[in-house]
Amino acid sequence: MKKVMQGNEAIARGAWEAGVIIGCAYPGTPSSEIMAEISGYDEIYTEWSPNEKIAVEVAHGASLAGGRAIACMKHVGLNVAADPFMTISYTGVKGGFVIVVADDPGQHSSQNEQDSRNWTRFGKVPMIEPADSQECKDFTKIAFDISERFDTPVLLRTETRVSHCDSVVESGERKESAIPKGLDQKDTPKYVMVPMYSRPKRVALEDKIAKLAAYADTEFPYNVMEINDPSIGFISSGVSYLYTKDVFPQYSFLKLGMVWPLPKNMIAEFFKKVKKVIVVEELDPFFETEIRAMGYKVWHGKDLIPAMGELSPGIIKQSLIKVVEGRKYKPPKIMIKPENLPRRPPNLCAGCSHRPLFYALKKLGLYVFGDIGCYALAVAPPLAAMHASTCMGAGIGGAYGAGKVLGKKGLGKICAVLGDSTFLHSGIGPLMDTVYNKGYSTTIILDNGITAMTGQQETPGTGYTIKGEPAAIVDYEQIVRAVGVKNVRKVDPYNIEETMGVIREEVNRDDASAIITVNSPCMLLRRANPLGKFKHPVYTIDTDRCRGCKVCLEINCPAVSWQKAEGQTKDGYKRKGTVFINKDQCVGCEVCVQVCKFEAIVPGAK
Amino acid sequence: MTDNGKVTNIFLSGVGGQGTILASNILAEVFLGAGYDVKKAEVHGMAQRGGDVTTHFRFGKKVYSPLIEYGEADFLLSFELLEAARYINWVKPEGKIIINKQAILPPAVSLGQVEYPGDIEKTFRKHFKDNVWIINGQEIARELGNIQAANVVLTGAFSNFFPEIKEEKWTDAIKVLLPTKLHELNAKAFYEGRKII
Numbered sequence: 102m103k104k105v106m107q108g109n110e111a112i113a114r115g116a117w118e119a120g121v122i123i124g125c126a127y128p129g130t131p132s133s134e135i136m137a138e139i140s141g142y143d144e145i146y147t148e149w150s151p152n153e154k155i156a157v158e159v160a161h162g163a164s165l166a167g168g169r170a171i172a173c174m175k176h177v178g179l180n181v182a183a184d185p186f187m188t189i190s191y192t193g194v195k196g197g198f199v200i201v202v203a204d205d206p207g208q209h210s211s212q213n214e215q216d217s218r219n220w221t222r223f224g225k226v227p228m229i230e231p232a233d234s235q236e237c238k239d240f241t242k243i244a245f246d247i248s249e250r251f252d253t254p255v256l257l258r259t260e261t262r263v264s265h266c267d268s269v270v271e272s273g274e275r276k277e278s279a280i281p282k283g284l285d286q287k288d289t290p291k292y293v294m295v296p297m298y299s300r301p302k303r304v305a306l307e308d309k310i311a312k313l314a315a316y317a318d319t320e321f322p323y324n325v326m327e328i329n330d331p332s333i334g335f336i337s338s339g340v341s342y343l344y345t346k347d348v349f350p351q352y353s354f355l356k357l358g359m360v361w362p363l364p365k366n367m368i369a370e371f372f373k374k375v376k377k378v379i380v381v382e383e384l385d386p387f388f389e390t391e392i393r394a395m396g397y398k399v400w401h402g403k404d405l406i407p408a409m410g411e412l413s414p415g416i417i418k419q420s421l422i423k424v425v426e427g428r429k430y431k432p433p434k435i436m437i438k439p440e441n442l443p444r445r446p447p448n449l450c451a452g453c454s455h456r457p458l459f460y461a462l463k464k465l466g467l468y469v470f471g472d473i474g475c476y477a478l479a480v481a482p483p484l485a486a487m488h489a490s491t492c493m494g495a496g497i498g499g500a501y502g503a504g505k506v507l508g509k510k511g512l513g514k515i516c517a518v519l520g521d522s523t524f525l526h527s528g529i530g531p532l533m534d535t536v537y538n539k540g541y542s543t544t545i546i547l548d549n550g551i552t553a554m555t556g557q558q559e560t561p562g563t564g565y566t567i568k569g570e571p572a573a574i575v576d577y578e579q580i581v582r583a584v585g586v587k588n589v590r591k592v593d594p595y596n597i598e599e600t601m602g603v604i605r606e607e608v609n610r611d612d613a614s615a616i617i618t619v620n621s622p623c624m625l626l627r628r629a630n631p632l633g634k635f636k637h638p639v640y641t642i643d644t645d646r647c648r649g650c651k652v653c654l655e656i657n658c659p660a661v662s663w664q665k666a667e668g669q670t671k672d673g674y675k676r677k678g679t680v681f682i683n684k685d686q687c688v689g690c691e692v693c694v695q696v697c698k699f700e701a702i703v704p705g706a707k
Numbered sequence: 708m709t710d711n712g713k714v715t716n717i718f719l720s721g722v723g724g725q726g727t728i729l730a731s732n733i734l735a736e737v738f739l740g741a742g743y744d745v746k747k748a749e750v751h752g753m754a755q756r757g758g759d760v761t762t763h764f765r766f767g768k769k770v771y772s773p774l775i776e777y778g779e780a781d782f783l784l785s786f787e788l789l790e791a792a793r794y795i796n797w798v799k800p801e802g803k804i805i806i807n808k809q810a811i812l813p814p815a816v817s818l819g820q821v822e823y824p825g826d827i828e829k830t831f832r833k834h835f836k837d838n839v840w841i842i843n844g845q846e847i848a849r850e851l852g853n854i855q856a857a858n859v860v861l862t863g864a865f866s867n868f869f870p871e872i873k874e875e876k877w878t879d880a881i882k883v884l885l886p887t888k889l890h891e892l893n894a895k896a897f898y899e900g901r902k903i904i
Contacts, residue, residue: 103739104739105732105735105736105739105745105747233746233773262748262773262774265748265749266746266747266748266749266773267735267745267746267747267748267773268744268745268746268747268770268773269739269744269745340772340773343771343772343773344771344772344774346771346772347771347772347776348772348776350771413772413774413776414772414774414775414776415774415776415777418776432777432778433777433778433779433796433797433799434778434796434800434834435796436795436796436830436834437792437793437795437796437830439793439796442789442792442793442824443789443813443815443816443821443823443824444813444815445722445757445758445759445789445790445813445814446758446813446814447723447756447757447758448756448757448758448814449756450756450757475756478756481814483818651818651819654817654818654819657814657818659757659814659817661817662812662816662817662818662819663817663818663819665819678819
C-alpha cells in the first residue's frame with residue numbers, strides 16, 4: 102500500500118519489516134519520532150533510555166542475544182554514545198544492529214552543527230544515507246542485512262530534511278531474522294575487548310572494511326549511476342542529491358547510498374564516463390576529500406558550495422549555475438526584506454513553571470549555568486536569564502568549576518539549572534563530582550515531569566514507559582542525597598518570593614546544595630493537570646490601576662502584551678499605555694500578578 | 708492548474724498551533740489520492756512554543772527535492788499576516804496567495820518595541836494584483852463554533868484552484884486525518900471556505 106510517510110516514520114516501518122525486536126533511544130530533534138513510531142508496533146520492545154550511551158549499550162546487548170536491534174539519536178547523541186560505538190566495531194554483532202544518527206544542518210533545533218559522516222571513517226563502521234522516505238524504509242532494512250552479513254554495526258545517517266520530510270512509501274510485510282535467539286558459546290576473543298583480544302580484532306577490522314568496500318562496489322543496490330548529458334557529472338548523496346537533481350536534471354549523477362566505504366571502482370568508472378565532476382554535499386567536504394585523495398580531479402565542490410548550514414535547490418542553483426550553464430544567477434525579486442520584519446522566536450508557554458524560576462534567578466543576579474531543554478528559551482530577552490549553555494549535563498560541572506576559580510568570592514553568585522530529563526541523562530555524574538571534590542555550587546533541578554522540548558517523552562522520572570505502562574519512578578531527592586548533597590530543598594516556582602528566598606540561602610552556602618522544583622509540571626502534560634492548581638482561569642488588567650510601567654512585560658509571557666493608549670489611572674497617574682492580557686492565551690498562573698507593583702492584574706472571566 | 712509534466716509548489720506558513728501541518732497533511736492525502744508523487748518538508752521541534760511554522764509542499768508526476776526554490780512557489784497559503792509577509796519572496800510573479808486575515812503578535816511587538824507591520828495586505832496587492840485572497844478564516848471558524856478550524860476554512864478556499872479534484876476527495880482526507888468528533892465541524896469549515904473563491 103502506498104502512503105505518505107515522514108522519514109522517521111519510514112525508518113520505524115523499515116525496522117518493523119526487518120524483524121527488529123528491540124529499539125532504544127533518547128529523544129532529540131530531528132530523530133525523536135523514530136522510536137515513538139516504533140513503540141506503536143507490538144512485536145518490538147522499545148524504550149526511552151536515560152541517554153544515548155545507554156541506548157547503544159542496551160541495543161548491543163540485545164544484538165548479542167540474537168535480536169535485531171536499533172538505537173536512534175540526534176547527532177550530538179552519538180557524541181554521548183561514542184564510547185561504546187567506537188568499540189562495538191571491534192566486537193561486531195550477532196543480531197543485526199543499526200544505529201540511526203540524525204543530523205541537523207542549519208541548527209534548526211540544536212546547539213551545534215555536526216556532519217556525522219565523519220563518524221563512519223573514524224569509528225570504522227559502515228554508513229548508509231537515504232534521501233527520502235521510501236529510501237528510509239529500504240535502507241533501514243538493508244542495514245540489518247549488512248550488519249549480520251559483515252558482523253558489524255551499521256550507521257544510518259539522516260538529516261532534518263530527510264527525517265522530517267514526508268514522501269510516498271510502499272509498505273511491505275514483516276520478516277523475522279534468520280539469526281537464532283540465544284547466547285552463543287563463550288567466545289571471549291570476540292566479545293571481551295581487553296588488549297590481548299582487541300589487538301587481533303583491530304587487525305580483523307581492516308579486513309572487514311575491505312570486504313565492505315567490495316560490497317559497496319559490486320552489490321549494494323543503492324549506489325546508482327545515472328548517465329545522461331556526460332559533460333557534467335554530479336556526485337552526491339541523500340537530500341543533496343534530490344536538490345541537485347531538481348536544479349540540473351539533464352546531467353549525469355552518481356548517487357551514493359553508502360557514505361563509507363566508498364565504491365572506488367564505481368567512482369573510477371564515473372570519472373571515465375563524464376567530463377567534469379562536481380561534488381555536492383551538505384556540510385563537510387567528506388566525499389570531496391576522499392575522492393581527491395583517490396587521485397581524481399574534482400572540478401568543483403566546496404570551493405563554490407557552502408560548507409555551513411543547510412543546502413537547498415536555491416543555494417545549489419546560486420552556487421553552481423555559472424559554472425554549469427554559464428549564466429549569471431538571477432535572484433528572485435525581493436518584495437519585502439525579511440530582516441525588516443519582527444522575528445517570531447519560540448517562547449516558554451504561557452503558565453510554564455520555568456518562567457517564574459528564571460525571573461527569580463534574574464532578580465537575584467546569578468550567573469546561570471544553563472543546560473539543554475525548554476528552559477534554554479530563558480536566554481531570550483527580556484527574560485535573558487541564562488549565561489552559559491553547552492550540552493546536556495554541562496551546567497552542573499560548569500558551575501562547580503567556576504566556583505573552584507572564584508573561591509569564597511563566588512558564593513551567592515553561581516548556580517546550575519537543568520531539567521529532570523537532562524539531570525537523568527547526564528547530571529548525576531557532575532553533581533557527584535561537585536560534592537566529592539568539595540564544590541559549593543547550587544544545582545536547581547526543574548522537574549516538569551516529562552522530556553518537554555522534544556515533545557513529551559517519558560523518562561525514568563515520570564512513572565511510565567514509552568508504551569504508557571506504569572513504571573518505577575526515580576526519586577530525585579534520594580538520588581541527590583545519595584551522591585552526598587546534604588542541603589536539599591524543594592520549591593514551588595510559582596511562588597516567586599519564596600523561591601527567591603530559598604535560592605538566596607542555598608547559593609550562599611559554602612557546600613553543595615540542590616533545589617528541586619515541585620508542583621511544576623509541563624503545561625503540555627495533560628495527565629498532570631497543570632492548570633488545576635491555578636486559582637483563577639484567567640487574569641485581566643484593571644485599567645484604573647495599570648500605570649503602564651511595563652514591569653510585567655519582563656517575564657516575557659506570550660499572553661501579556663503592550664498597548665499604546667494615552668490616559669490615566671483612577672488616582673490621576675498619567676500613562677502612555679497599558680498592558681493587555683490575551684484571555685485565549687492566559688492560563689492564570691499569577692506570575693505577572695506577583696510582579697505587578699500596583700495590584701493592577703486581577704482575576705477575569707474566560 | 709495541474710499539468711502532469713510539471714511540479715506544483717505550495718508554500719504554507721503560520722504560527723505554531725494554527726494547524727499549518729494539518730493543512731499540509733490534507734494536501735498530501737488529496738494529491739497522493741489523485742495519483743501524484745508528493746513531497747513535503749517542515750521543521751518540527753519548537754513549533755509548539757509559538758515559533759513560526761513553514762511547510763514546503765510539492766506535487767507532480769515525479770518530485771525530487773522536498774524544498775521549494777526561492778521565487779518558485781505557485782501558491783502561498785498562509786494562516787497569519789506577518790507569516791505571509793515573511794515568505795512573500797518565495798512566490799513567483801504569477802503565483803496565487805491565500806492569507807488568513809489574522810495578526811498574532813510576535814514578542815517584540817507585544818513588548819512595544821516594534822510595530823506590527825500595517826501594510827501587508829497592500830504590499831501583496833501591489834505585487835500580485837488580483838491573485839491575492841485575504842480571508843477572515845478565524846471569524847468564519849468562530850461562527851461555526853471552533854476557531855481552530857480556520858486552517859480548514861482556508862484549505863476549502865484553496866481547493867477551488869484544483870477544479871479537477873472532486874469535492875469529496877477533500878472532505879474524505881479531512882475524515883482520514885481528524886478524529887470522528889471533529890468531522891462535522893471541519894466539513895462545514897471546508898464548505899464555507901470553498902464558497903469564498
